[in-house]
Amino acid sequence: MYSVLQNIHSYFAYLVLFALLVGAFSAFFGYSGNRPFQDRDRKVALIGLIASHIQLVLGLILYFVSPLGAPNLSGATMKDSDSRLYALEHPLINILAIVLITIGYSRAKRLKIDRKRFSSIFVMYGLGLILILSRIPWGAWFD
Numbered sequence: 203m204y205s206v207l208q209n210i211h212s213y214f215a216y217l218v219l220f221a222l223l224v225g226a227f228s229a230f231f232g233y234s235g236n237r238p239f240q241d242r243d244r245k246v247a248l249i250g251l252i253a254s255h256i257q258l259v260l261g262l263i264l265y266f267v268s269p270l271g272a273p274n275l276s277g278a279t280m281k282d283s284d285s286r287l288y289a290l291e292h293p294l295i296n297i298l299a300i301v302l303i304t305i306g307y308s309r310a311k312r313l314k315i316d317r318k319r320f321s322s323i324f325v326m327y328g329l330g331l332i333l334i335l336s337r338i339p340w341g342a343w344f345d
């Protein structure tokens with residue numbers, strides 16, 4: 203069960219990264235092109251939001267069943283960079299990233315000015331994407 207969940211979490215990450223990238227670039231081009239915010243733009247951003255939330259749920263489940271997650275938290279974990287990445291840095295930074303993504307989408311829904319809507323999505327999705335990319339365990343992806 204653990205290895206299946208770990209593989210799903212790892213492969214789904216590609217979809218999340220792609221969806222966030224598409225959402226951020228779509229918002230950037232909408233902002234720079236000064237075009238109206240349309241339902242299509244909302245749906246593109248929503249796909250990134252939903253994908254990131256699904257990934258969060260998978261990651262939280264994995265965090266509590268994985269020997270590298272919550273069961274591994276100790277003083278010794280903090281001294282080992284790989285253990286610290288899996289037990290602390292990866293989950294916390296990715297939760298923060300998803301909070302930013304959620305704020306960006308929610309804010310864009312409430313705003314009335316199209317450029318501000320695009321700006322909200324671009325900035326928050328971009329920051330979320332940067333945070334996610336900073337804490338991906340790249341060594342595990344390419345082993």
